[in-house]
Amino acid sequence: MHRYDATKLLLRHLKDEPVVANLGPTTDELWHAGHRDRNFYTYGSMGLCSPLALGMALSQPGKVVSLDGDGALLMNMGAIATIGREKPKNLVVVVWDNEQWGQTGHQPSHTALGTDLEAVARSCNIPKTATVRTLEDLDQVFRQALKEDGPWFIVAKIEETEYLPVSPVEPEATLYRFRRSFVGQEMPGH
Numbered sequence: 001m002h003r004y005d006a007t008k009l010l011l012r013h014l015k016d017e018p019v020v021a022n023l024g025p026t027t028d029e030l031w032h033a034g035h036r037d038r039n040f041y042t043y044g045s046m047g048l049c050s051p052l053a054l055g056m057a058l059s060q061p062g063k064v065v066s067l068d069g070d071g072a073l074l075m076n077m078g079a080i081a082t083i084g085r086e087k088p089k090n091l092v093v094v095v096w097d098n099e100q101w102g103q104t105g106h107q108p109s110h111t112a113l114g115t116d117l118e119a120v121a122r123s124c125n126i127p128k129t130a131t132v133r134t135l136e137d138l139d140q141v142f143r144q145a146l147k148e149d150g151p152w153f154i155v156a157k158i159e160e161t162e163y164l165p166v167s168p169v170e171p172e173a174t175l176y177r178f179r180r181s182f183v184g185q186e187m188p189g190h
């Protein structure tokens with residue numbers, strides 16, 4: 001399964017739900033897959049994708065999707081414990097697990113050597129977890145995650161391919177556009 005195909009698949013199921021993207025190729029591919037006002041691209045802020053999504057989930061009732069990376073989550077593993085502690089029903093974390101710190105030179109991460117992030121999430125009391133390896137399985141579990149209460153923690157095992165061009169969005173523009181998309185609007189609900 002390739003991350004770009006998987007990202008396009010997830011977007012097909014979404015309406016106005018906020019999507020927060022891990023730095024690097026996850027952000028770039030989300031932009032290419034379908035730029036939308038409620039995409040929150042991150043740059044440089046490794047480890048903060050799911051914490052940002054957690055804050056959004058706790059502050060309003062609609063579903064929030066975090067597209068995180070194995071390396072970033074491993075660096076800030078306490079985020080998984082905090083999600084398990086707070087248990088926001090509306091948070092869906094998808095981890096693009098390519099078993100490497102891809103952007104910085106494809107160094108193998110702990111998940112290449114035995115660390116099981118789904119097991120970590122389960123041990124942190126996150127009630128809905130899954131590991132998927134195909135687009136079909138991702139499609140099924142993601143549709144379920146949008147319908148059923150979570151929090152959800154979905155590890156999607158992916159294979160690396162060539163990177164797409166870096167997305168041409170300045171961080172300040174993301175913040176402005178994303179915030180403005182909520183002004184005077186009801187939050188989405190499922």
Ligand SMILES: Cc1ncc(C[n+]2csc(CCOP(=O)(O)OP(=O)(O)O)c2C)c(N)n1
Nearest residue numbers: 024044046069070071072100101102103104
């Ligand atoms: C605190 C911090 N340390 C290191 C980096 C450099 N860095 C940027 S992306 C990245 C790898 C992230 O790995 P992962 O989350 O698995 O995403 P992938 O590149 O594999 O898609 C690293 C180490 C950073 N931006 N911030």
Ligand SMILES: [Mg+2]
Nearest residue numbers: 070071100102
């Ligand atoms: Mg990675």
